[in-house]
Amino acid sequence: MSPQHPQCRAIEPDLLSVAAGEAEAAAVGRVEAHVASCGSCREELGQYRPLEGMMATVRRTPLPDDDATLARAQLASRLADLRSRMVGFGIFPSPLGPILIGRSEHGVALVQYLPAGGSLPARVQRLLGEDAVEDRAATEGLRAELVEYLEGRRVRLDWPLDLGRMRSDFQRRVLEATAALPYGAVTSYAGIAARIGAPSAVRPVAQALRWNPLPIVIPCHRVIGTSGALTGYAGRRVELKQRLLAVEGVKTVAARHDFKVNREAMYTMVTGESEYCVPTCGSLLSKSLSTLTLFGTREVAEAAGFAPCTSCRPDLHPLPA
Amino acid sequence: MAEDAFEAVVGSHHAEIRRYLLRITARGSDADDLSQETFLRAFRAYRALPPGSNVRAWLFTIATNLGRNHFRAQARRRRAYAAAALEMRPDAPDRTDGQMLADETRERLERVITGLPAKQRLAFIMRKMHELEYAEIGASLSCSEESARAHVFQALRKVRRSLDGHLPVEMESRS
Numbered sequence: 339m340s341p342q343h344p345q346c347r348a349i350e351p352d353l354l355s356v357a358a359g360e361a362e363a364a365a366v367g368r369v370e371a372h373v374a375s376c377g378s379c380r381e382e383l384g385q386y387r388p389l390e391g392m393m394a395t396v397r398r399t400p401l402p403d404d405d406a407t408l409a410r411a412q413l414a415s416r417l418a419d420l421r422s423r424m425v426g427f428g429i430f431p432s433p434l435g436p437i438l439i440g441r442s443e444h445g446v447a448l449v450q451y452l453p454a455g456g457s458l459p460a461r462v463q464r465l466l467g468e469d470a471v472e473d474r475a476a477t478e479g480l481r482a483e484l485v486e487y488l489e490g491r492r493v494r495l496d497w498p499l500d501l502g503r504m505r506s507d508f509q510r511r512v513l514e515a516t517a518a519l520p521y522g523a524v525t526s527y528a529g530i531a532a533r534i535g536a537p538s539a540v541r542p543v544a545q546a547l548r549w550n551p552l553p554i555v556i557p558c559h560r561v562i563g564t565s566g567a568l569t570g571y572a573g574r575r576v577e578l579k580q581r582l583l584a585v586e587g588v589k590t591v592a593a594r595h596d597f598k599v600n601r602e603a604m605y606t607m608v609t610g611e612s613e614y615c616v617p618t619c620g621s622l623l624s625k626s627l628s629t630l631t632l633f634g635t636r637e638v639a640e641a642a643g644f645a646p647c648t649s650c651r652p653d654l655h656p657l658p659a
Numbered sequence: 660m661a662e663d664a665f666e667a668v669v670g671s672h673h674a675e676i677r678r679y680l681l682r683i684t685a686r687g688s689d690a691d692d693l694s695q696e697t698f699l700r701a702f703r704a705y706r707a708l709p710p711g712s713n714v715r716a717w718l719f720t721i722a723t724n725l726g727r728n729h730f731r732a733q734a735r736r737r738r739a740y741a742a743a744a745l746e747m748r749p750d751a752p753d754r755t756d757g758q759m760l761a762d763e764t765r766e767r768l769e770r771v772i773t774g775l776p777a778k779q780r781l782a783f784i785m786r787k788m789h790e791l792e793y794a795e796i797g798a799s800l801s802c803s804e805e806s807a808r809a810h811v812f813q814a815l816r817k818v819r820r821s822l823d824g825h826l827p828v829e830m831e832s833r834s
Binding site for chain 2: 350351354355357358382385386389392393395396397399401402403404405406408409410412413414416417420424469471473
């Protein structure tokens with residue numbers, strides 16, 4: 339017989355499995371019967387025999403360059419870097435709709451409003467980065483505190499923050515100035531621009547706040563237009579800004595496609611001073627909101643460390659509740 | 660923590676995965692890069708891995724996919740790599756004639772393996788060098804267990820044919 343013979347072709351799979359040492363008994367029997375009468379297949383089988391031994395030798399022979407030490411050390415450092423960048427996030431229902439909270443090794447890195455249904459818009463996916471993993475357990479404590487805050491049962495979110503997602507040093511300065519605004523206080527974009535020493539950069543300040551990766555926690559809702567209009571929030575969801583301010587005691591009136599802070603109902607302070615006034619105090623005269631900080635209640639002004647004005651005496655003549 | 664568990668995964672499997680990648684790429688620097696990439700990918704996906712999974716086979720799957728991507732990118736240079744790898748091999752100083760012959764045969768065997776089509780080569784190395792099950796090899800190559808077996812057998816047949824007449828006598832008599 340020859341390798342082209344039909345019987346030889348038929349036996350080849352069995353012959354290979356015998357050669358590989360993996361044949362079942364029946365196949366071994368078939369091969370033995372065939373090679374007893376077929377010289378070329380017997381020779382072929384004989385050629386396979388030394389292969390297993392050679393492969394065992396190759397398997398045992400140390401490879402040149404088989405030193406994983408360097409790769410292992412580099413891997414350790416890349417894993418450490420990956421861990422520090424990696425965000426674990428949870429998506430939760432809240433009084434303001436679905437909210438995503440993400441935290442890294444360094445602190446809370448992201449708070450984002452999601453559309454109803456909780457899908458992740460491309461912008462949020464970009465902010466999360468490719469290494470984000472859903473980890474509700476890691477963010478559950480944060481969720482509980484955030485809900486307490488949104489329900490007015492908590493006035494501080496003392497979370498360690500990861501500011502690694504800032505777009506620029508300018509944005510970082512804007513957000514740090516915004517983070518310093520006390521609970522229940524309101525100032526203007528121009529006011530923040532003045533605080534960071536860039537009084538003409540009102541629009542850049544508004545842009546920096548528009549891309550705030552940590553709304554609520556960094557309270558950009560406390561920054562409004564100089565006219566008193568809320569002007570914008572979370573895309574086109576200015577009603578969320580109104581609700582957050584209402585929780586903090588800031589009264590607003592509905593305006594066209596917007597809300598306006600009712601300045602007559604707000605305690606008022608010249609930014610940088612230490613006393614707050616009623617809005618009709620003579621010391622305020624016709625000062626622009628760009629130089630003022632407003633408080634919804636005396637309690638929040640005093641909780642922030644400010645004293646009642648000694649001439650208009652808001653403590654003796656409070657605004658009507 | 661999941662991180663500590665992953666440290667253990669690195670500890671148990673990194674050296675073998677790198678060795679596998681070294682066998683299939685024949686280049687230490689590629690094995691370094693691809694083994695790191697294998698474990699970085701594994702780390703990202705590790706939390707989602709069902710408990711009780713065969714981690715070793717899973718790592719081979721990731722490494723195999725990265726290896727195949729690498730081959731596609733480097734297809735034209737592959738033969739040059741293999742040649743360079745054989746030249747890199749340090750000469751053992753005191754080889755007897757018999758050993759020399761055995762070494763030559765082994766080098767020939769490695770060259771034949773390097774010249775196999777990618778799937779056959781990977782299946783053959785996973786089976787014969789790392790002793791993976793056919794089901795695991797099939798999972799790594801996105802094919803059935805039967806196809807994985809067929810790849811190994813095809814490779815085995817080609818290896819035998821390529822070595823026809825080059826099998827050293829003392830190795831034959833030993834078996």
